[in-house]
Amino acid sequence: MMSDRTERLIDIFIHSFMPLLQAGVKFTVPLTLISFALGLIVAFITALARLSSLKPLSWIAWFYVWIIRGTPLLVQLFIIFYGLPSLGVTLTPFPAAVIGFTLSVGAYGSEIIRAAIGSIPAGQWEAAYSLGMTRGQALRRIILPQATTVSLPPLFNSFISLIKDTSLAATITVTELFQKGQQITAAVYEPLLLYIEVALIYLLFSTVLSGLQSWLERRYGRHNVRAGGRIS
Amino acid sequence: MTAMIEMKNVQKLFGPHHVLKDINLSAERGKVLVIIGPSGSGKSTLLRCMNLLEMPTEGSLTVGDIRMEFHDGNKPKRDQVLTLRRQTGMVFQSYNLFPHMTVLANVMEAQVIVLKRSIEEARKRATELLRKVGLADKANAYPSQLSGGQQQRVGIARAMAVDPKVLLFDEPTSALDPELVGEVLKVIQELAAEGMTMVIVTHEMKFASQVADKVIMVDEGCIIAEGTPEEIIQNPAHERVRSFLSRITER
Numbered sequence: 001m002m003s004d005r006t007e008r009l010i011d012i013f014i015h016s017f018m019p020l021l022q023a024g025v026k027f028t029v030p031l032t033l034i035s036f037a038l039g040l041i042v043a044f045i046t047a048l049a050r051l052s053s054l055k056p057l058s059w060i061a062w063f064y065v066w067i068i069r070g071t072p073l074l075v076q077l078f079i080i081f082y083g084l085p086s087l088g089v090t091l092t093p094f095p096a097a098v099i100g101f102t103l104s105v106g107a108y109g110s111e112i113i114r115a116a117i118g119s120i121p122a123g124q125w126e127a128a129y130s131l132g133m134t135r136g137q138a139l140r141r142i143i144l145p146q147a148t149t150v151s152l153p154p155l156f157n158s159f160i161s162l163i164k165d166t167s168l169a170a171t172i173t174v175t176e177l178f179q180k181g182q183q184i185t186a187a188v189y190e191p192l193l194l195y196i197e198v199a200l201i202y203l204l205f206s207t208v209l210s211g212l213q214s215w216l217e218r219r220y221g222r223h224n225v226r227a228g229g230r231i232s
Numbered sequence: 233m234t235a236m237i238e239m240k241n242v243q244k245l246f247g248p249h250h251v252l253k254d255i256n257l258s259a260e261r262g263k264v265l266v267i268i269g270p271s272g273s274g275k276s277t278l279l280r281c282m283n284l285l286e287m288p289t290e291g292s293l294t295v296g297d298i299r300m301e302f303h304d305g306n307k308p309k310r311d312q313v314l315t316l317r318r319q320t321g322m323v324f325q326s327y328n329l330f331p332h333m334t335v336l337a338n339v340m341e342a343q344v345i346v347l348k349r350s351i352e353e354a355r356k357r358a359t360e361l362l363r364k365v366g367l368a369d370k371a372n373a374y375p376s377q378l379s380g381g382q383q384q385r386v387g388i389a390r391a392m393a394v395d396p397k398v399l400l401f402d403e404p405t406s407a408l409d410p411e412l413v414g415e416v417l418k419v420i421q422e423l424a425a426e427g428m429t430m431v432i433v434t435h436e437m438k439f440a441s442q443v444a445d446k447v448i449m450v451d452e453g454c455i456i457a458e459g460t461p462e463e464i465i466q467n468p469a470h471e472r473v474r475s476f477l478s479r480i481t482e483r
C-alpha cells in the first residue's frame with residue numbers, strides 16, 4: 001500500500017515533468033545553443049586578435065578577457081539587464097542573457113583556442129612556411145585543424161558548464177528550467193522533489209552533450225589512433 | 233658553374249648570442265653541398281637562414297634569381313620572403329609531417345594552396361613522387377601509421393612537390409633507428425644522381441663522402457674548412473676537423 005504522501009509526490013513529479021522539460025526546451029536549450037555558437041565566434045576572433053602582431057588589437061582582446069574572467073557572471077548579467085537601462089539600453093530578458101553568456105563563452109573560449117594554437121609544435125609552422133605558405137595559409141590549413149582537435153575536450157567542458165550556468169538567467173527573469181522549478185516549488189512546497197527533478201533534466205541535457213563530444217572526438221581524432229592521442 | 237645559393241658576410245645573432253659569424257659560401261647548381269660540424273655550432277641556423285626560417289642579422293643572401301640584403305633591423309618584404317621560400321624545399325630532422333592529413337594530402341597540400349595547381353594535377357604529381365620514394369602503397373595512410381624512415385621519405389616527397397630549385401636537409405636521418413637510415417639516404421642519393429641541387433647537414437660521414445661535391449665544416453659559427461670530401465673527410469688537414477671526425481666515428 002502506497003502512503004498518501006508517496007502518491008502525492010509521484011503525482012507532483014509526473015505533473016511537473018512536462019512543464020519543466022518544456023521550459024528547458026523552450027529557454028535553456030536555445031539559450032545554451034545560441035550563446036555557445038555566438039560565443040565560439042567571439043572566442044575565435046578574440047584568440048586571433050590576441051595572437052595578432054597588431055598591438056592595439058591584441059591589447060583590446062586581452063582587456064576583454066581580463067574583465068570577463070575577473071568578474072562574476074551573475075554580476076555581468078545584472079549589469080546588462082538591470083544596469084544598462086540607465087544608459088538608455090533596455091533589453092528584454094532573453095537577449096540580455098544571450099549577450100551575457102556569449103561574452104562569457106567568448107572570453108573563456110578564446111583562452112582555450114589560444115592555448116590550443118600554442119600547443120601545436122613550432123615544426124608545423126616551419127614546415128608550412130618552408131613550403132611557401134603565408135601565415136594565414138599555415139594557420140588555416142595546418143595549425144587550426146590540429147588546434148581544433150586539441151580544443152574539443154576543453155570547449156565541451158565550457159559547453160556543458162554553460163548549460164548549467166544558464167540557470168543564472170533565472171535571476172534576470174528568464175523563465176528557463178530553474179526558474180520554472182522555483183515557480184512550481186512555490187506552488188506545491190516540495191523543494192527537495194522539484195529541485196532533484198530540475199537537476200535530472202539538466203543531467204539529461206548535459207549527457208546528450210557528452211555523447212556528442214565522444215562522437216566528435218572519435219571522428220576528429222582519427223589520425224591519432226596509433227599515436228595514442230599524441231598530437232604531433 | 234653558377235651558384236644556386238650564395239651567402240656573403242652573413243651574421244646571425246639571437247639577442248647577444250652570436251651564432252653565425254661572417255659566413256661566406258655558395259651552393260652550386262646541380263651539386264650537393266654537405267655541412268658538417270659539432271652540435272651547437274650553428275649548422276641548423278645556417279641552413280634555416282637559406283630559406284628565411286631565420287632572418288640573417290647582417291649580410292646578403294642569393295637564392296636562384298632573388299637577392300636580399302640584411303642590415304640590423306630591416307625586415308625583408310613579405311612577398312620577397314615567400315618567393316624565396318617557394319624556390320626551396322626543406323626536410324626536417326623530426327619530419328614535421330602534417331599529422332591530420334594522409335600521406336597523399338601531405339604531398340598535395342602546398343601544390344594546391346601555394347602553387348594553385350588543380351586537385352587532379354596535384355594528385356598526379358604527388359602519386360608520382362610517392363612512387364619515387366617507394367611509398368605509393370602508403371598514400372592513404374596517416375603519418376602516425378608509418379615508420380620513421382617512411383615518414384622521412386614522405387617529408388622528402390612533400391618538399392619536392394613544389395618543384396624547388398634547391399632542397400635543404402637538416403640532419404634527415406638523426407632521429408631514425410639505425411636500420412632505417414639506409415632507405416632515406418638511398419632516396420637522397422638518387423636525387424643527387426638526377427642532378428638535384430641540395431644542401432645537407434649530416435653526421436653520416438660515409439654518406440657525406442659519397443654524395444657530396446663540396447663539404448663545409450662549421451665550428452662555433454664560422455666555416456673553418458671547405459673542400460672536396462677527400463680533402464675534408466678522408467684526409468683532413470685541419471686539426472679541429474680531425475678531432476671532430478674522430479669523435480664522430482668513435483660513437
Ligand SMILES: Nc1ncnc2c1ncn2[C@@H]1O[C@H](COP(=O)(O)OP(=O)(O)O)[C@@H](O)[C@H]1O
Nearest residue numbers: 246249251269270271272273274275276277278
Ligand atoms: N631561436 C633561437 N634562439 C636563441 N638561440 C638559438 C636559437 N636557435 C639556435 N640557437 C642557438 O644557436 C646555437 C647554434 O644552434 P644550431 O644552429 O641549432 O646548431 P647545430 O644545428 O649546429 O646543432 C646554439 O647555441 C643554440 O642554442
Ligand SMILES: [Mg+2]
Nearest residue numbers: 275276277403
Ligand atoms: Mg641542428
